[in-house]
Amino acid sequence: MNKDAPALVVEDATAGIGPLTILDGVSLELGSREVVAVLGANGAGKTTLLRTIAGLLPPRRGSIRLFGEPIEGRPAHEITRAGIGHVPSGRELFPRLSVADHLELGGRLSSPARRVELRQRMLEMFPALGQRLGQRAGTLSGGEQQMLAIARALMTDPRVLLLDEPSTGLAPKIVLSVFQTFPLLRKQGVSILLAEQSLTLGLSAADRAYVMDQGRIVLSGNAAALAEDHRVVDTYLGR
Ligand SMILES: Nc1ncnc2c1ncn2[C@@H]1O[C@H](COP(=O)(O)OP(=O)(O)OP(=O)(O)O)[C@@H](O)[C@H]1O
Ligand SMILES: [Mg+2]
Structure with a gap:
C-alpha cells in the first residue's frame, strides 16, 4: 500500500x-x-x-x-x-439473522482481537444497534437496518x-x-x-x-x- x-x-x-x-x-x-x-x-x-x-x-x-x-x-x-467495504443497494441484510450475527459476519476476515475492537467501535458509533444485539434484522426500523448494513461493512475494517x-x-x-x-x-x-x-x-x-x-x-x-x-x-x- x-x-x-x-x-x-x-x-x-x-x-x-x-x-x-x-x-x-x-x-x-x-x-x-x-x-x-x-x-x-x-x-x-x-x-x-x-x-x-x-x-x-x-x-x-x-x-x-x-x-x-x-x-x-x-x-x-x-x-x-x-x-474496500461495500454497503449494497437495498442493504441486503438477512432478515432472520440478529444484529450480532451481522456484525460477526462482517468481522470474520479480521483477527479475533481486531474483531472485538471493531465491534466495540460499532456499538459506540451506533448505540441503537447495541441495544438490539439479539434482535432479528428484519424487525429493525429502516434507519436501524441502514446503520446495520454500514456497521457490517465497517466490521471488515475498510x-x-x-x-x-x-x-x-x-x-x-x-x-x-x-x-x-x-x-x-x-x-x-x-x-x-x-x-x-x-x-x-x-x-x-x-x-x-x-x-x-x-x-x-x-x-x-x-x-x-x-x-x-x-x-x-x-x-x-x-x-
Ligand atoms: N442484472 C442486470 N441485467 C441487465 N441490465 C442491468 C442489470 N443491472 C443493471 N442493469 C442496467 O444497467 C443500467 C444501470 O443500472 P444501475 O443499477 O447501475 O443504475 P443506478 O444508477 O444504480 O440506478 P438507481 O438510481 O435506480 O439505483 C440500467 O439501465 C439497468 O437497467
Ligand atoms: Mg442503484
Missing part, C-alpha cells in the same frame, strides 16, 4: 452484463479521507460502478487501484480483504467505504443521522464513495462529486460548485 497514493483510482472502467455495456469508460478518483458522491438519475450506472469496484462484476477493461495497488479482476472477498444510496426509503432526519457518521469515519481514516440519486443529499454530504449519465461520467467538480451548475439538473432531465 502506498500511503501517498489516492485511496481509490478508477481508470477507464468498462463493464457490463452479457453483450450489454453498462459502464462505459468511467474514470474517477477518491482522495484519502475524502467523501465523494456519484450522482445520477435512475439507471445511470451508479450501482454497477460500485459493484464493479467491489469485485462483484469484473471490469472488461480499465484499472482500479486502492492506495496504488491494482485490484481489478480480483474476487470480491479479496477486494474486501484489501480494504480503508474505502462504498455506500450505495443509504438514503433510500428513509425520512430526512434519519438520512441526516446516517450522514453524520461521515466525519467520524473520515477521522478514523476511512474514505467514502457515496452513490446517490438525490442531488441535494449527495452534494450536501460530499466534498466533490461526479455526475453519471448512461454509464459515463459527464460532469465532476466541487460539491459547492456543482450545486450552482445548471448542467447537473439538465443531465437529470435528459437535456
Whole structure:
C-alpha cells in the first residue's frame, strides 16, 4: 500500500452484463479521507460502478487501484480483504439473522482481537444497534437496518467505504443521522464513495462529486460548485 497514493483510482472502467455495456469508460478518483458522491438519475450506472469496484462484476477493461495497488479482476472477498467495504443497494441484510450475527459476519476476515475492537467501535458509533444485539434484522426500523448494513461493512475494517444510496426509503432526519457518521469515519481514516440519486443529499454530504449519465461520467467538480451548475439538473432531465 502506498500511503501517498489516492485511496481509490478508477481508470477507464468498462463493464457490463452479457453483450450489454453498462459502464462505459468511467474514470474517477477518491482522495484519502475524502467523501465523494456519484450522482445520477435512475439507471445511470451508479450501482454497477460500485459493484464493479467491489469485485462483484469484473471490469472488461480499465484499472482500479486502492492506495496504488491494482485490484481489478480480483474476487470480491479479496477486494474486501484489501480494504474496500461495500454497503449494497437495498442493504441486503438477512432478515432472520440478529444484529450480532451481522456484525460477526462482517468481522470474520479480521483477527479475533481486531474483531472485538471493531465491534466495540460499532456499538459506540451506533448505540441503537447495541441495544438490539439479539434482535432479528428484519424487525429493525429502516434507519436501524441502514446503520446495520454500514456497521457490517465497517466490521471488515475498510480503508474505502462504498455506500450505495443509504438514503433510500428513509425520512430526512434519519438520512441526516446516517450522514453524520461521515466525519467520524473520515477521522478514523476511512474514505467514502457515496452513490446517490438525490442531488441535494449527495452534494450536501460530499466534498466533490461526479455526475453519471448512461454509464459515463459527464460532469465532476466541487460539491459547492456543482450545486450552482445548471448542467447537473439538465443531465437529470435528459437535456
Ligand atoms: N442484472 C442486470 N441485467 C441487465 N441490465 C442491468 C442489470 N443491472 C443493471 N442493469 C442496467 O444497467 C443500467 C444501470 O443500472 P444501475 O443499477 O447501475 O443504475 P443506478 O444508477 O444504480 O440506478 P438507481 O438510481 O435506480 O439505483 C440500467 O439501465 C439497468 O437497467
Ligand atoms: Mg442503484
